[in-house]
Amino acid sequence: MPRPAARVLTLLDLLQSGGTRTVAELAERLGVDGRTVRRYVDQLIDLDVPVESVRGRYGGYRLGPGYRVPPLMFGDEEALAVLLGLVAGRRAGLTTVQRTANETAAAKIRRVLPRHLAGRLDALLESLSFTERAGEFASPDADVLLTLADAVRHRRPVAVRYTDREGRRSDRTLHPYGIVAHAGRWYVTGRDADRDEDRTLRLDRVADARVLPGSFAAPEGPDPAERVVTGFATAAYRYEVTLRVRATPEHIRAHLPTTVATLEEHEPGWQRVEIRAEHLDWLPPVLAALDRPFVIDGPPELRTLTRDFAARLATYADRPGRR
Incomplete structure (x- = not known):
């Protein structure tokens, strides 16, 4: 593409980002003088792009309100950011479109990437791993x-x-x-x-x-996010667990986040922990990981599971090591 034409497209890209751009700013971004900027603006106007001239000390050029630019132009880094956002959003289930639409959008951007950038993107996707399985959640309308x-x-x-x-x-x-x-x-x-x-x-x-x-x-x-996570922590489940733990709230939260448990100071140095759960078998290992004194107020089933877990750990520790 001839360089003047490329600069005209760059000018359009700068104007569609919103706001008023001064002639000096546009000249610096395009690497030309003010007279050339005005000539490029005239070329856009000839193409029926409604560029408005804003007078005054902070005047310059802007696009007319409500104008929709037919093509969207991305730089290399912008296109890469959009593609990675689509990949991450699909993995996390945080998209509002079906899987096929997500993949179609990614494919359209992928096809127009420069060859060197597409190769680097492929290398990144091939080497990228996620700690959680891909989300298969229903998307909202x-x-x-x-x-x-x-x-x-x-x-x-x-x-x-x-x-x-x-x-x-x-x-x-x-x-x-x-x-x-x-x-x-x-x-x-x-x-x-x-x-x-x-x-x-x-x-x-x-x-x-x-x-x-x-x-x-x-x-x-509470703000909306806190309302949601608190709601999950206090929802009705099969078991209502009550603990007393001698630890700071920060230490407990590292193992029992707000989506799992609620905390309240019981007495100096001790926290009252309430958990609602469908199953109890995951709790003894968490209590062991806390590595702090605790008291199980209920239910009795958790005391039994915790004693059994401790006995298994003791059995493993007493096994002789291999030479």
Whole structure:
């Protein structure tokens, strides 16, 4: 591509990033003088690109409001960032499109990468490993996600159609506080106006969302992310575990995060820990990893499991080593 044409495209790329650009700034970025910048602007105007001239001390050029530039132009590093974002988002389940659409978008960008950059990207993807398995979670509907995001911003109630874990459908009026991405899924947390209680709903189970007239006051207390993780930690499970641990909250949190346990100071130096769990077999190894004095207040099954675990450890430690 001739260099003047390349500079005109670069000028368009700079203007579509938003805001007003001074002639001096554009001249420096393009490596030309101010007169040449004005000539490039005239060429864009000849192509029906609505470039506006802004007068005044901080004047310059900007694109007309509402103009949609047909092509999106990425630099090498920008294209690489987008591709890695698509790969990471697909692995974590944090995309709002189906798997095929995600892969199609990545393939389109991959095809136009320069050969040297495409080769480096392939080498990176081949050498990249993840500590967790790829997410296979259902994606939320993009229109539902955008509608709820707009309602959160403007504090507007929404009517949603929701399907719970038992497959029951219901129509609800929600005052949405915020949208949270957690552990590969999307959630909306807010006040269920019909039931007058705070709820956290999975977005992939919301089939429809419609903004309603009116508004609601911003909630006080925890932010949306804290509400979601606290809700998981306090949800109803088969076992309710109560412990007392002589350790700092920071030490306990390194092994029992907020999504698993709630903490409250019991007495100086001791923390009361409450956990709700479907199974108990994972807890004895965690208690051993804490390496701090603890008391199991309940349930009795956990005491039995912990004694059995300690006995197995003692048996392993007493085995003679091999020569």
